[in-house]
Amino acid sequence: MTGADAHTLARRDRRFGYLLTAPGLAALMLVITFPLLFALFTSFYDYTLLNPRHDDFIGGENYLEAWEEEYLAGSFWVTLKFVLASVVIEFVIGFSVALALHAVNRFKTVYYLILLAPLLINPVVVGLLWRMLLHAELGIANYVIGLFGISRVNWLGDIGVAFWTVVLVDIWHQVSFMAILLLAGLAALPREPYEAARMDGASAFRCFLHITLPLMRPVIMVALLLRLIFAIKTFDIIFIMTKGGPGTSTDLVSYFIYRAAFFGLDIGRASAMSVGLLVIVLALTTYLFRYMRSLR
Amino acid sequence: MARITLQGITKTYGQEVVAVDAVDLEIRDGEFMVLLGPSGCGKSTTLRMIAGLEEISAGEIRIDGRVVNEVDPADRDLAVVFQNYALYPHMTVSGNLSFGLRLRGVDASEIERRINVTATMLGIEGLLGRRPRELSGGQQQRVALGRALVREPVAFLFDEPLSNLDAKLRSAMRTELIKIHRDLGRTILHVTHDQVEAMTMGERICIMRDGRVVQTGPPLEVYRRPVDTFVAGFLASPPMNLLNARIAGESGALVVDLSPVRLPVLSDREEALAPGRDSAITFGIRPEDLHAEPVPRNAAPLDVEVVAVEALGPEVVLIAALPGGEEISARLGRDFSAPPGSGVRLYADLERVHFFDAGSGRALGEK
Numbered sequence: 001m002t003g004a005d006a007h008t009l010a011r012r013d014r015r016f017g018y019l020l021t022a023p024g025l026a027a028l029m030l031v032i033t034f035p036l037l038f039a040l041f042t043s044f045y046d047y048t049l050l051n052p053r054h055d056d057f058i059g060g061e062n063y064l065e066a067w068e069e070e071y072l073a074g075s076f077w078v079t080l081k082f083v084l085a086s087v088v089i090e091f092v093i094g095f096s097v098a099l100a101l102h103a104v105n106r107f108k109t110v111y112y113l114i115l116l117a118p119l120l121i122n123p124v125v126v127g128l129l130w131r132m133l134l135h136a137e138l139g140i141a142n143y144v145i146g147l148f149g150i151s152r153v154n155w156l157g158d159i160g161v162a163f164w165t166v167v168l169v170d171i172w173h174q175v176s177f178m179a180i181l182l183l184a185g186l187a188a189l190p191r192e193p194y195e196a197a198r199m200d201g202a203s204a205f206r207c208f209l210h211i212t213l214p215l216m217r218p219v220i221m222v223a224l225l226l227r228l229i230f231a232i233k234t235f236d237i238i239f240i241m242t243k244g245g246p247g248t249s250t251d252l253v254s255y256f257i258y259r260a261a262f263f264g265l266d267i268g269r270a271s272a273m274s275v276g277l278l279v280i281v282l283a284l285t286t287y288l289f290r291y292m293r294s295l296r
Numbered sequence: 297m298a299r300i301t302l303q304g305i306t307k308t309y310g311q312e313v314v315a316v317d318a319v320d321l322e323i324r325d326g327e328f329m330v331l332l333g334p335s336g337c338g339k340s341t342t343l344r345m346i347a348g349l350e351e352i353s354a355g356e357i358r359i360d361g362r363v364v365n366e367v368d369p370a371d372r373d374l375a376v377v378f379q380n381y382a383l384y385p386h387m388t389v390s391g392n393l394s395f396g397l398r399l400r401g402v403d404a405s406e407i408e409r410r411i412n413v414t415a416t417m418l419g420i421e422g423l424l425g426r427r428p429r430e431l432s433g434g435q436q437q438r439v440a441l442g443r444a445l446v447r448e449p450v451a452f453l454f455d456e457p458l459s460n461l462d463a464k465l466r467s468a469m470r471t472e473l474i475k476i477h478r479d480l481g482r483t484i485l486h487v488t489h490d491q492v493e494a495m496t497m498g499e500r501i502c503i504m505r506d507g508r509v510v511q512t513g514p515p516l517e518v519y520r521r522p523v524d525t526f527v528a529g530f531l532a533s534p535p536m537n538l539l540n541a542r543i544a545g546e547s548g549a550l551v552v553d554l555s556p557v558r559l560p561v562l563s564d565r566e567e568a569l570a571p572g573r574d575s576a577i578t579f580g581i582r583p584e585d586l587h588a589e590p591v592p593r594n595a596a597p598l599d600v601e602v603v604a605v606e607a608l609g610p611e612v613v614l615i616a617a618l619p620g621g622e623e624i625s626a627r628l629g630r631d632f633s634a635p636p637g638s639g640v641r642l643y644a645d646l647e648r649v650h651f652f653d654a655g656s657g658r659a660l661g662e663k
Contacts (some may be wrong), residue, residue, distance in 0.1 A: 135656070192382030195349050200396030201370030210395070214386035 036278075043271035048276030050265060056108075062272035072273065074248055075256040082163070082252060083231040090227060093171065094178030095142075101179070102186040115176045123173065127240025130158065130169045160247045166250050169237055174230070178223055186212075201284045219296050225288040229281055253277055298373075298450035298483050299325045300346060304355035307341050307507075315341045317507035318355065323485055324450075328477050330498030331487045334530070338507035340486045343453050346485065347376050357451065375444035379456040381436045383428040386599050389439050390424040408445045417476070418442050436463045445476070451483035458493065470496055490533050495519070502557075503527050525578055526659035528650060533615060534583050536650065537624040541579040542571050543651075552579050554647075556619050559596045562646050568660055569651060577660065580650035583613065586626035587643045595643040600624070602634045616640065 043063070046056040101111055118126070122158045126232055134141050134155035142152045193211045202210070213220075235254040238244060244251035244259065257277065261270035300323040301590050307316040316338040323329045331339040334512050341654055344350035346357055348369030364372050382567045384392050390411060397407045428436055437457060444452055455472075458466045474497055477484055488494060494501045495515045501528075502512040510522045522528035528536040542563070545551040550561040559579075561569060569577075583590045587595070600616035603623060612632045626642055634640050651660040 071313060190380060190382070192378045192380050193384060195347075196376070196382040197384070197395075198349065198369050198376070199347065199376050200447075201368075201399045202395070206399075210384055210387065216386075 006018045023190060039271040039274055040195055041116045042268055043275050045268050047268040047271070048265050049267060052267070058268075059064065060271045063276070065269060066273045067275065071248065071251075072253075072256060073249045073270075075253050076252055078163070078248065079232065079253045082170075082250075083228060085164075086169045086174070087229055089167070090171050090178045091224060094175050094180050094219075094223075097179040098182035098186055099133070101183055101206075112180075117165060117176075118173050119176045119180075121173070123236035124240055126169065126173045127237040130172075130237075131241050134165060147247055155248055156242055159249050163249050166237060166242060169241065170231070171233065174227065178227060181226075182216070182219060185216050185223075189215050196218055221250070221291060222288070225284065225291070227285045228286070229266070229284050232281055234279075297468075298359050299323065299361075300483060300485065301361075302342070302346070302355065303358070305342065305345060305357060306354040307338070307345060307350065307351060308353045314468050314507055318346070319507075319509050321502055321509060321512065325482055326481045326483055328474075328484045328497060328499045330494040330501040331485060331493060331504060332498075332501050332530075333489065333504035334495040335489055337491075337504045339504050340455055341487060342504070343376075343455050343487045347374055347453050348372050349376075359537075363469050373450045374453055375447045375449040375451075376453045376455060377444050377457040379442040379459055381428070381433075381460075383436060383439055383443070385428055388425055388427055389420060389431070389442075392439055393424075393442050396443065396447050407446075410448070414442045414446045417445070417479075418472075429433065434461060434469075437461060437469065438482070441473075441476075445480075449482075451485065451597070454484065454486040456488055457486075459490065461489070466493075473497060491533070495531070503530065518558065521659070522580075522650065523659050525580070525640040525652045528652070532582065534625045534627070536580045536582045537579075537586075538652070539579045539618070539622050540654070541577055543573050543575065543577055546571060549657075552651075554579065554620060554622075557598060559598070559644060559649075562594060562647065565651070574582075576654035578652040578654050578657065580652060581624075581644055582648065583625045583627040584586060585645040585648040586624070586628075588626075588628045588632055588640070590643050591645055594646040596646055598642045598644050600640055600642055602636050602638050602640055604636060605632070605634060607633075614640070614642075616642070 004050055042054070044057060044059060045054045046058050046061075047054060053208065100110070101115075104111065121129075133139050136142065136152065136157055138156045139155070141155065153161060156162050166235070167191055189212070193215070197207050197211060197266040231256055234252055236256070238252050238255045239258070244255045253273075254277065257270050257273045260273065261267055264270070302319050302321040304452060305316055305319045305321075306314070309342065310313050319338075319342055321329075321342075331342060331560045333339045341350055345352050348364070352365050357365055359372060359374075384395060387395065393411050393414065394407050397410065402410075409425070412421075415424060418441060420435065420438050420442060423431060423435060423439070428439070431439065436461070441457070458469050459523060461469060470493060473484075473486070486493070498515055500513060501515050501518055503510045503518065505526055511518055511527050518527060519531055522531065522536070525538055529538060539554055541551040542555075543550055544553040544558070545561075547566070547570060548563070550566050550573070552561060586598070590597075597620070600618055602614065603617050604615040606613040606615070607630070609630065611630055612628045613625055614628055614632065614634070615623060617623050653660055
């Protein structure tokens with residue numbers, strides 16, 4: 001086969017490839033690219049639900065307003081706290097569980113099933129479930145701690161408690177993701193360095209420090225970044241459990257934007273804020289992909 | 297310095313699987329012993345039990361007379377070099393070398409001295425600041441070896457350390473290991489499935505099969521006097537030709553009946569073969585004991601048909617069919633050539649033939 005023939009063949013293959021992916025790409029355009037561009041476009045207009053028309057171009061004013069919005073800054077702060085708290089605690093618990101399960105030989109499947117169960121539940125259902133369990137008057141949580149003589153906690157209504165309640169529910173829901181990802185990493189580690197360390201007389205702690213951690217670094221990074229990206233976008237459990245309250249104590253950015261759009265009816269400003277959030281998530285995702293590519 | 301003695305060493309997994317079956321072996325002080333066998337024969341498991349990485353199901357391991365069955369691997373004062381190098385990934389070469397010494401509380405100046413000596417010996421002085429992933433396979437192997445050497449243990453255990461290297465590097469490392477053994481004079485147990493390694497490196501080799509020791513001895517002795525058809529067929533490439541045959545003829549004139557070919561049996565071998573007269577045996581002859589020209593000593597002609605001629609450069613391997621149809625190989629001079637299908641007369645060196653029991657495979661009438 002000559003070079004020219006191979007060239008034509010490659011081109012024909014590529015054209016066929018486009019043909020096959022076209023329906024999928026068209027659907028994606030419709031449900032992702034179009035809304036994305038629409039939001040970007042709208043963010044430059046004074047577009048409200050009272051006047052849903054692109055007739056008042058205001059340039060970067062929506063962005064400027066959002067930037068100066070005090071409540072948005074507060075919401076960012078809550079989000080940062082939420083993301084850090086849940087991801088760090090999930091990592092610590094997830095890694096401990098992964099290490100423990102890695103050492104277990106019997107009933108592994110049973111543990112896996114138990115671990116996977118929360119992940120299989122829809123986030124809205126998780127929110128509803130916990131809202132009932134944690135109900136201040138009727139919830140089973142307060143009943144159980146009451147048996148031990150501990151006074152009732154207003155899990156979702158107390159301004160100091162609600163934030164941590166939401167963090168805990170998020171951990172309950174997402175920790176298995178971390179554990180399973182890390183467990184897969186542990187299972188893929190080579191056995192020999194540990195044996196070399198045993199011959200060298202290293203303790204279990206030193207093995208962990210000098211072998212497990214450095215070898216697990218790529219998996220840990222990917223797990224943390226993935227969870228970080230997901231956590232920043234958290235919306236469902238807030239929507240179901242607290243609606244950002246009490247006060248603004250659980251008002252995550254995604255919920256703040258939702259309120260601006262559907263309670264404030266100011267679609268233009270909400271669009272500007274979502275574009276901002278998108279840029280942050282996109283930056284993290286780009287970093288994640290760069291990092292994963294550098295591993296190869 | 298250490299003498300390692302294995303007595304009835306057994307490793308079982310669960311009820312059924314016996315990986316190592318009552319192995320007796322003595323590795324003498326300062327000896328280079330090679331444990332050779334096909335994969336799954338239990339040789340690595342044996343090494344790992346000596347190292348303490350694998351529990352011993354039965355039997356006793358002694359180092360210099362002391363039973364070490366229950367001794368922690370770190371306290372046996374042995375060093376292992378693993379097939380996959382097993383370096384500590386985030387430590388520099390120098391960190392890898394010193395890790396075991398630091399854990400043992402050796403003082404800093406002594407550690408530095410040993411690292412320098414070892415690095416110079418292995419030619420890795422220039423790599424001390426690098427991390428394992430910045431090294432080639434061959435360099436990693438040297439560091440792994442260095443990590444064992446700096447410890448100055450009483451004995452070294454090598455678990456197929458050369459099998460991940462390319463052919464050229466492997467042969468260079470073979471020479472290097474022999475040199476290191478000569479310089480240090482320490483006991484070495486080297487596990488391998490490569491018979492060239494075993495033949496060239498070992499002072500003695502121990503051949504294992506299905507968890508048992510088949511034969512132990514100096515390489516040439518094992519080569520010349522294999523105790524059974526397994527050893528005969530395992531050592532050397534191409535391996536010994538093993539043919540179904542019968543012992544026939546009268547006392548004083550026994551013959552090997554390869555139907556239809558018959559080869560005379562030399563008189564000094566008759567005594568051992570006489571009881572087996574008229575019974576089936578396995579007849580063995582190494583490819584290099586078949587010649588294209590008559591040899592000065594006792595030889596018998598053997599007419600064969602050429603199947604293929606493999607010219608390797610320094611020699612030619614002839615694959616040929618006996619009149620009965622069985623194929624044999626012969627190593628001939630580099631100038632030999634013959635077209636496939638043609639007839640060739642070979643000469644079998646009758647002083648170097650082997651007889652094995654057809655049932656058990658055990659050697660018969662070895663001198």
